[in-house]
Amino acid sequence: MNRYTKKQPVLDRIVLNSIQKQAVSCDIWPQLVFAGAGSGKTRVLTAKIAYLIEHLRVPPINIFAATFTNKAAGEMRERVESLTGLPCGALWIGTFHSMCARLLRREAPHIGYPANFTIYDRDDQISLVKRILKEEGLDERSMPPRGVLQSISRFKNACTPFESIEGGGDNYYDRQVIHLYGIYQKMLKRSAAMDFDDLIANAVYLLRGNADILKRYQNRFQYVLVDEYQDTNNAQFLLVKLLGAAHKRVFVVGDDDQSIYGWRGAQVENILSFESLFEGTRVFKLEQNYRSTQPILDFAHSVISVNTNRADKQLWTDTHNGAEVAVTRYRDDRQEATGIAERVAQLAANGMRLGEVAVLFRTNAQSRVLEEALRRAKLPYVVVGATSFYQRKEIKDCLAYLRLLINPRDDVSCARVLNVPTRGIGAKSQASLFEAAAKRNVAVLELIEEQDGTLTGGKAAKGVEQFREIMLLLRDLVEQQTPPDEILKQILDLTGYTSALEAEDTVEAQNRLDNIGELVNALTLWAQDNPEGTLADFLEEVSLVSDVDKWERRETSVNLMTLHCAKGLEFGVVFLAGLEDGLLPSRQNFDDERSIEEERRLLYVGATRARKELCCSFVDQRYRFGRLIPMEPSRYLDDIPRERYRFDDRCVTFSAPPAAVSSAPKAKKPRMVAREEDHTQETSYDDFSQEIVQYRMGHHVSHKSYGRGKILSVSGFGKDTQLTVLFSDGSRRKLMAKFLEPEVW
DNA sequence: TTGTTTATTCTTTTT
DNA sequence: GAATAAACAA
Numbered sequence: 001m002n003r004y005t006k007k008q009p010v011l012d013r014i015v016l017n018s019i020q021k022q023a024v025s026c027d028i029w030p031q032l033v034f035a036g037a038g039s040g041k042t043r044v045l046t047a048k049i050a051y052l053i054e055h056l057r058v059p060p061i062n063i064f065a066a067t068f069t070n071k072a073a074g075e076m077r078e079r080v081e082s083l084t085g086l087p088c089g090a091l092w093i094g095t096f097h098s099m100c101a102r103l104l105r106r107e108a109p110h111i112g113y114p115a116n117f118t119i120y121d122r123d124d125q126i127s128l129v130k131r132i133l134k135e136e137g138l139d140e141r142s143m144p145p146r147g148v149l150q151s152i153s154r155f156k157n158a159c160t161p162f163e164s165i166e167g168g169g170d171n172y173y174d175r176q177v178i179h180l181y182g183i184y185q186k187m188l189k190r191s192a193a194m195d196f197d198d199l200i201a202n203a204v205y206l207l208r209g210n211a212d213i214l215k216r217y218q219n220r221f222q223y224v225l226v227d228e229y230q231d232t233n234n235a236q237f238l239l240v241k242l243l244g245a246a247h248k249r250v251f252v253v254g255d256d257d258q259s260i261y262g263w264r265g266a267q268v269e270n271i272l273s274f275e276s277l278f279e280g281t282r283v284f285k286l287e288q289n290y291r292s293t294q295p296i297l298d299f300a301h302s303v304i305s306v307n308t309n310r311a312d313k314q315l316w317t318d319t320h321n322g323a324e325v326a327v328t329r330y331r332d333d334r335q336e337a338t339g340i341a342e343r344v345a346q347l348a349a350n351g352m353r354l355g356e357v358a359v360l361f362r363t364n365a366q367s368r369v370l371e372e373a374l375r376r377a378k379l380p381y382v383v384v385g386a387t388s389f390y391q392r393k394e395i396k397d398c399l400a401y402l403r404l405l406i407n408p409r410d411d412v413s414c415a416r417v418l419n420v421p422t423r424g425i426g427a428k429s430q431a432s433l434f435e436a437a438a439k440r441n442v443a444v445l446e447l448i449e450e451q452d453g454t455l456t457g458g459k460a461a462k463g464v465e466q467f468r469e470i471m472l473l474l475r476d477l478v479e480q481q482t483p484p485d486e487i488l489k490q491i492l493d494l495t496g497y498t499s500a501l502e503a504e505d506t507v508e509a510q511n512r513l514d515n516i517g518e519l520v521n522a523l524t525l526w527a528q529d530n531p532e533g534t535l536a537d538f539l540e541e542v543s544l545v546s547d548v549d550k551w552e553r554r555e556t557s558v559n560l561m562t563l564h565c566a567k568g569l570e571f572g573v574v575f576l577a578g579l580e581d582g583l584l585p586s587r588q589n590f591d592d593e594r595s596i597e598e599e600r601r602l603l604y605v606g607a608t609r610a611r612k613e614l615c616c617s618f619v620d621q622r623y624r625f626g627r628l629i630p631m632e633p634s635r636y637l638d639d640i641p642r643e644r645y646r647f648d649d650r651c652v653t654f655s656a657p658p659a660a661v662s663s664a665p666k667a668k669k670p671r672m673v674a675r676e677e678d679h680t681q682e683t684s685y686d687d688f689s690q691e692i693v694q695y696r697m698g699h700h701v702s703h704k705s706y707g708r709g710k711i712l713s714v715s716g717f718g719k720d721t722q723l724t725v726l727f728s729d730g731s732r733r734k735l736m737a738k739f740l741e742p743e744v745w
Numbered sequence: 746t747t748g749t750t751t752a753t754t755c756t757t758t759t760t
Numbered sequence: 761g762a763a764t765a766a767a768c769a770a
Contacts, residue, residue, distance in 0.1 A: 426746045626761045
């Protein structure tokens with residue numbers, strides 16, 4: 001800030017080791033930094049930006065820096081400002097999604113969109129696809145919305161617009177998906193809406209299709225920096241390539257061992273092949289770890305080194321001593337939770353701040369037992385993520401009204417609130433409204449506003465008219481520059497939303513009212529913090545924040561979160577709960593080697609979050625789907641040499657198989673063998689054991705008279721396995737598996 | 746058309 | 761066990 005600090009160059013004001021220093025001060029481009037867990041990645045990235053600004057005199061406005069969360073972006077901007085003493089408001093730093101949204105709002109007309117487009121989240125996408133399926137007369141069971149969206153997402157990640165798809169697809173499913181992709185995009189455009197994938201893909205289309213615009217942005221973004229590069233997808237890669245094509249000043253940081261978003265389209269290959277794709281790349285490897293103890297690093301290394309598709313490297317640390325990693329076996333998930341809570345209480349008694357403790361797990365469903373145990377032990381905790389505030393029904397209803405005011409063409413929001421609270425516009429009337437709108441190629445709200453409600457039959461017409469009047473009234477308020485929180489209050493009042501909930505008079509309804517109150521507060525606060533901000537800005541922010549963005553470490557609360565959420569964070573003590581096959585790795589990924597490797601990385605990420613103490617656990621049986629299910633230790637534990645951890649058997653059950661009682665997980669009974677003596681009672685055992693699975697959802701089979709088809713669901717097991725199959729002629733049949741031949745790849 | 750019941754599926758992970 | 765969808769009564 002003052003002249004004193006200014007005199008010293010950045011490199012002397014921030015502590016860096018020699019490799020870090022080299023990476024920061026290197027001026028030969030492009031650059032790739034492999035930054036292992038805890039190796040000071042954020043520090044390097046921050047220093048790099050500060051170095052560009054201060055040492056190379058690059059104006060902040062010429063830098064484009066993509067981070068994985070908005071929170072990280074905000075913190076980094078602040079640190080750069082305090083390092084350089086210069087205001088960096090003009091620096092473009094944020095998630096790919098938020099920066100693309102920003103770019104697209106400016107250039108919207110070039111891709112046929114208005115600047116006030118709405119951003120659809122997953123729920124919005126699903127309700128849109130469901131409506132399309134209905135209108136197209138397709139069965140949700142043969143074309144599951146999630147699957148359809150997954151396929152559509154793949155097209156977008158590949159930056160393949162509907163128009164340039166060649167060929168109509170090989171089979172019934174693919175043909176339908178392509179067909180639906182076209183309709184889906186048409187609907188989005190008519191609704192002036194984009195989904196998350198569109199934000200990136202449309203940015204690519206924009207730059208790819210307009211040479212002058214591309215040039216302008218290449219010129220503007222003289223330096224392109226990307227954090228967590230291992231988690232970028234193909235579209236993001238194309239964007240980076242486009243922006244950096246002219247000047248080549250691209251700097252990416254990442255760790256292939258921490259790539260855990262493959263299911264979302266991320267490609268580890270992006271980082272693994274960066275060197276060959278960007279000619280003349282300088283590579284830096286940060287392998288010194290400043291976070292964890294040696295035992296933790298050894299443990300983590302034995303996990304990750306089994307993976308084949310990775311760049312060779314190994315973390316090391318200066319600190320040699322440290323507590324052994326613990327692996328504990330519990331009888332069931334309840335006992336596991338209690339055991340963890342006990343240990344946490346112990347730590348707290350020894351003066352450990354609870355904010356330094358995290359319990360990590362694979363699925364959100366696991367958090368409930370843990371929460372109960374912590375509550376019983378009177379230990380304060382926070383759950384990061386889970387059902388986020390903005391996902392709740394009542395909140396989404398409010399937001400839908402707000403979005404509809406900003407963008408009257410937003411059909412998904414319109415469908416959501418048209419009959420909320422109930423105005424007598426049932427499914428049938430809604431369908432006919434949508435049909436009429438589609439026929440004239442206008443949005444539903446537009447239709448309602450111009451048509452005076454004569455469209456639908458008697459009863460619903462009154463409700464439609466009511467809705468129309470409310471919307472017109474609210475529109476006036478927006479035009480009169482009414483403060484955002486006031487608009488929300490008016491919505492709740494005019495629509496009768498509040499009074500409907502009050503009338504219910506249940507605890508549930510009261511809860512919702514409280515949540516709505518919280519939303520009003522949030523909006524008021526936001527308006528105070530952003531005096532220039534419009535309602536549209538607020539809505540954009542809301543749709544692009546993540547759960548970790550809102551998380552703030554509280555000194556006195558234990559942190560509960562999924563392994564995915566924990567990426568980039570660190571804690572003094574980390575518990576990894578539920579290290580069992582079927583959970584980690586997830587049962588659904590058993591047959592895919594790539595996913596098995598990704599889940600292994602998930603374990604690696606979890607383990608490397610710990611600074612001082614790492615406690616892993618698995619259970620013999622666990623409640624899932626309301627049933628007690630036998631579990632096996634995670635296969636990943638098999639790869640860890642026995643001397644890398646202390647094994648603690650807290651299993652005091654008599655029913656446990658004798659061989660397993662006193663031994664480490666390594667020595668347990670062989671896999672893939674079902675217990676014969678169990679047939680009488682535990683029929684479900686077979687269902688969950690890992691016998692070789694011949695038939696899986698999504699795989700293809702053939703039948704001698706119906707031909708080739710895709711498995712939609714599997715029921716029963718052994719000889720009685722039945723399959724529901726979608727055949728290429730479009731028919732869906734439930735058949736005995738023995739009549740079907742699995743397709744071999 | 747709305748609000749009840751029952752049946753079914755389901756859970757990965759999220760910008 | 762929960763959330764959603766289909767099925768049914770009013």
